[in-house]
Amino acid sequence: MSLKHFENSFNNVHQRMGLTLYGAIWLQAVIGFLRPHRGSRGRSVWFFVHWLMGTAVSILGIINVYTGLHSYHKKTSRSIKFWTMIFTGEISFIAFLYLFQDKWDYILKQGVVLGNEPVQPTTDKKISPPDKQKDSSIESC
Known part of the structure; x- marks a missing residue:
């Protein structure tokens, strides 16, 4: 859409980064479809590359919005x-x-209590039924 409807000469960082991001997003989708099966050798490498590209595309996309705003300011002085x-x-x-x-x-x-709710004491010990309890009076400490 940008290539067809706008006068893009790709002479600023925003336009070049946008084109690069567009290609990276498509590459990310292709990598997603080429996912190896779980347990295979290349799965961990694939996961790392896919995660790294997704994170990079997100961060560079945020940066590209700011570069676009600055390009807009330079062009219009607004x-x-x-x-x-x-x-x-x-x-x-x-x-x-x-x-x-x-x-x-x-x-x-x-167990954070928010507001005016009463505090309920919690115990980590589970009490077993009386027939399953040991007689502690015989055992020494």
Whole structure:
């Protein structure tokens, strides 16, 4: 779409990085379809390459938005502060959600009490039925 509808001479970083990202996204999809079976030798190498490319495409995509905003500013002399703040807020929110979801199970396991809920004491010991308990009076400490 960019090649067909816009005057792209690929003379700035934003346009070149966008074209590179476009190719990398297609390459990522092809690599995804060529996934080796689990347990095969190349699976761990494939996983690392696929993960690394996906992470790189995401980070470079974020950087490319900022370079695009700066290119827009250079071309039009319009202020980009508002859009930079909006995009930075969006990325920060997404990063927070990503990191929060990673720790959500950990938070739930801590027994954190929020609000005015009463604190319930927890015990780690499981009490077995009386017939299965040992007579502790015979054993020495």
